[in-house]
Amino acid sequence: xxxxxxxxxxxxxxxxxxxxxxxxxxxxxxxxxxxxxxxxxxxxxxxxxxxxxxxxxxxxxxxxxxxxxxxxxxxxxxxxxxxxxxxxxxxxxxxxxxxxxxxxxxxxxxxxxxxxxxxxxxxxxxxxxxxxxxxxxxxxxxxxxxxxxxxxxxxxxxxxxxxxxxxxxxxxxxxxxxxxxxxxxxxxxxxxxxxxxxxxxxxxxxxxxxxxxxxxxxxxxxxxxxxxxxxxxxxxxxxxxxxxxxxxxxxxxxxxxxxxxxxxxxxxxxxxxxxxxxxxxxxxxxxxxxxxxxxxxxxxxxxxxxxxxxxxxxxxxxxxxxxxxxxxxxxxxxxxxxxxx
Numbered sequence: 327x328x329x330x331x332x333x334x335x336x337x338x339x340x341x342x343x344x345x346x347x348x349x350x351x352x353x354x355x356x357x358x359x360x361x362x363x364x365x366x367x368x369x370x371x372x373x374x375x376x377x378x379x380x381x382x383x384x385x386x387x388x389x390x391x392x393x394x395x396x397x398x399x400x401x402x403x404x405x406x407x408x409x410x411x412x413x414x415x416x417x418x419x420x421x422x423x424x425x426x427x428x429x430x431x432x433x434x435x436x437x438x439x440x441x442x443x444x445x446x447x448x449x450x451x452x453x454x455x456x457x458x459x460x461x462x463x464x465x466x467x468x469x470x471x472x473x474x475x476x477x478x479x480x481x482x483x484x485x486x487x488x489x490x491x492x493x494x495x496x497x498x499x500x501x502x503x504x505x506x507x508x509x510x511x512x513x514x515x516x517x518x519x520x521x522x523x524x525x526x527x528x529x530x531x532x533x534x535x536x537x538x539x540x541x542x543x544x545x546x547x548x549x550x551x552x553x554x555x556x557x558x559x560x561x562x563x564x565x566x567x568x569x570x571x572x573x574x575x576x577x578x579x580x581x582x583x584x585x586x587x588x589x590x591x592x593x594x595x596x597x598x599x600x601x602x603x604x605x606x607x608x609x610x611x612x613x614x615x616x617x618x619x620x621x622x623x624x625x626x627x628x629x630x631x632x633x634x635x636x637x638x639x640x641x642x643x644x645x646x647x648x649x650x651x652x653x654x655x656x657x658x659x660x661x662x663x664x665x666x667x
Contacts, residue, residue, distance in 0.1 A: 328471060328506070330457075331468070331471040331472055331474075331475045332475050334455075334457050334472070335472055335475050335476055337455055338370075338371075338374070338439070338455060338472075339374055339375065341416070341438065341439070341454065341455050342371055342374070342375045342377055342415075342416060343375070343377075343415055343416075344375055344376060344377075345375070345376045345377065345378070346375065346377050346378070346415040346416060347377070347378045347379075347380075347413065347414045347415050347416075348371055348377050348378070348379045348380070348414060348415065348416045348417075348418060348439075349379075349380055349382060349409060349411060349413075349414040349416070349417050349418070350364045350367055350368060350379055350380065350381050350382070350418045350419075350420060351382055351383060351406070351417065351418065351419050351420075351422070351429055351430060351431055351437075352364050352381070352382075352383040352419075352420055352421060352422065352429070353383070353421055353422035353426075353428045353429045354383060354384040354385035354428055354429055354430060354563075355383075355384075355385035355386060355387070355388065355562070355563040355564050356383050356385075356387060356392070356421075357389075357392060357421075357494070357495075357564065357567075358391065358392060358395050358466075358487070358490055358491040358494045358495065359421050359464045359465050359466050359491045359492075359494065359495040360383075360420060360421035360422070360465070361387075361392065361395055361396055361399060361401075361487070361491070362395070362399065362466045362469075362484075362487040362488045362490070362491035363420040363421050363441065363464075363465040363466050363468075363469050363491070364381045364401065364420050364421075365381070365399045365400060365401045365484055365487055365488075366466065366469035366470070366472070366473065366480070366484060366487075366488055367379070367418060367420055367439075367441065367469060368381060368401060369400070369473075369478075369480065369481075369484055370469070370472055370473060370476065370478065373476070373478050374476060374478075380404055380409065380414075381401050381402070381403050381404065382403060382404045382405065382406045382409055382430070383403060383406060383429075383430065384406045384429065384430035385563060386562055386563070387562075388561060388562020388563065388564055388565065389562065389564050389565070389567075389568055390529035390530065390531045390532070390535070391494070391526055391527065391529050392564070393529070394525060394526045394529040395487055395490060395491075395526050398483055398486070398487070398522055398525070398526060399483060399484065399487045400481060400483045400484055406430040411432055411435055416437075416438040416439060417431070417435060417437040417438055417439070418437055418438065418439035418440070418441070419431060419437045419439070419440045419441070419442070420440075420441050420442065420465055420469075421441075421442055421443070421444075421465040422442060422444075423440055423442055423444065423446075423447040423449070423450045423458075424436060424437060424440070424447065424449040424450060424453070425447060425449045426447060426618060426620050427617070427618020427619075427620075427629065428618060428620065428627075428629065436449075436452060436453060437453055438453065438454050438455060439453070439454075439455045439456075440453045440455070440456045440457070440458070441456075441457045441458075441465060441468055441469065442457075442458050442459075442465055443458070443459050443460065443461075443462040443463065443464060443465045443467070443468065443622070444458070444460065444606070444620060444621070444622050445458075445460050445606060445620075445622060446458045446460070459506075460622065461504050461506075462504050462506055462507060463492070463495055463496040463499075463501070463502045463503040463504055463507040464491060464492045464495040464496060464507055464510075466488045466491040466492050466495070466510070467492055467504075467506050467507045467510040469488065470488055470492075470510040470513065470514060471506070471510065474513060479517065480514070480517055481517075482517060482518065482519050482522075483519070483522070485514045485517030485518050486517075486518040486519050486522050486523050486526070488510075488514050489511060489514040489515060489517075489518045489523065490523055490526050490527065492507055492510055492511050492514070493511065499511060501624055501625075502601075502622070502623050502624055502625075532561075534561040535561075535565075538557055538560070538561060538565055538569065539569070539572075541555075541557055541558060542555045542557060542569045542572070542573065542584070543555075543665060543666045544666060545557070546573060546664070546665035546666065547661065547662030547663060547664055547665065548576070548579075548662055548663045548664075548665055549652055549657050549658065549659075549660070549662040549663075550657045550658070551578055551579060551580040551581065551657075552579075552580065552581045552582075552583065552651070552652060552655055552657050553573045553574070553576055553579050553581070553582045553583070553665065554582075554583045554584075554648055554651075554652075554662065555569065555573060555583075555584050555585075555665075556584075556585050556586065556644055557569060557584060557585065557586030558586060558587065559586070559587055559588070560586040560587060560588040560593065562588065563588045563591075563593050563629075565586065566584040566585065566586050566593045566594060566595035566627070567584075567595040567597075567627060569584045569595075570582045570583065570584040570595040570596065570597040571597060573597075574597045574598070574599060576665070579599065580598060580599055580600055581596070581597070581598045581599075581600075581651075581655060582596070582597045582598075583595070583596055583597075583648065583651055585644050585647065585648075587632065587635075587640060590631060590632055590635070591629050591630060591631055591632060592617075592629070592630040592632055592640065592643060592644070593627070593628070593629055594609065594612075594613070594619070594627060594628040594629070594630070594647065595626075595627045596608060596609045596621065596625070596626040596627065596628075596651070597624065597625060597626075598623075598624050599624070600624070601623065601624065602623075603623060603624060604622075604623060605621050605622065605623060605624055605625055605626035606619075606620050606621035606622050606623075606625075606626045608626065608651065608654055608655070609621060609626040609627070609628050610626075610628075611650070611654060612628075612647055612650040612651050612654065613628045613630060613647070616630055617629055617630030617631065618630075630643070
């Protein structure tokens with residue numbers, strides 16, 4: 327537990343009105359870290375301030391593990407379209423920040439609370455309460471510290487969700503995990519339900535998952551340690567992240583890049599095994615002003631609005647982005663070697 331968490335908790339108590347209404351927004355198409363962080367903030371504010379806290383997000387929860395986590399967490403998510411921010415005393419963002427392009431915060435609103443482990447954004451400096459810890463592997467670790475400082479033990483479902491989120495975000499504490507993440511996981515584990523944890527981690531997947539897996543393997547090419555694959559139409563947006571994680575397991579792979587379309591957008595996911603890399607910077611340079619992108623050391627993602635949905639137009643855009651990635655990584659942008667002949 328850090329002095330910083332004690333100071334932040336004191337400020338949070340002063341900022342949130344007694345029995346106030348708080349809207350917590352995760353990033354769109356939320357992952358376990360975003361969902362568990364939101365659930366923990368709701369639990370904390372209810373205990374400290376008797377606040378009414380609602381959780382909302384844009385997009386969908388598509389990945390099987392994420393759907394299971396949302397089903398078992400002690401929260402109910404509300405469609406962002408059904409809520410009016412004006413009805414709440416405060417707006418909070420977790421695991422995301424203003425103007426990142428990956429959340430449903432109204433463009434004319436500035437949140438009161440931002441808690442995140444990604445690099446600090448310029449707009450976030452204007453937020454009254456901000457706790458940005460770039461050195462942490464998960465936002466859930468920050469919320470776990472808040473609970474410990476407040477002397478509030480999480481219930482079984484929340485503890486299980488937070489533990490799984492930290493493990494998932496850091497790949498079992500092996501990817502960008504700090505000592506704080508390790509301490510949070512050790513603290514949470516005795517509170518978890520191991521059977522529930524197994525149900526989340528080994529959730530059943532629909533047939534669409536295997537169809538997507540087939541496309542990923544069929545289209546994957548290897549370029550001197552960089553694995554690239556185009557998925558085409560996605561069943562859910564975070565499928566690109568799921569498949570990029572999988573491709574990075576290839577022997578000798580240093581980077582994995584996946585692209586696919588969902589709705590009116592092209593989604594990108596970037597993964598690397600190089601601990602000193604800056605995937606967020608790479609993807610921001612590649613996407614530029616045509617979309618929104620961000621991330622941190624070993625994980626990054628982006629979304630580009632598609633002005634035209636024609637197959638040739640999308641293919642040209644994907645090819646241009648792949649060339650940018652490869653050149654940035656100083657790899658020849660040639661056709662590469664097919665992973666599966």
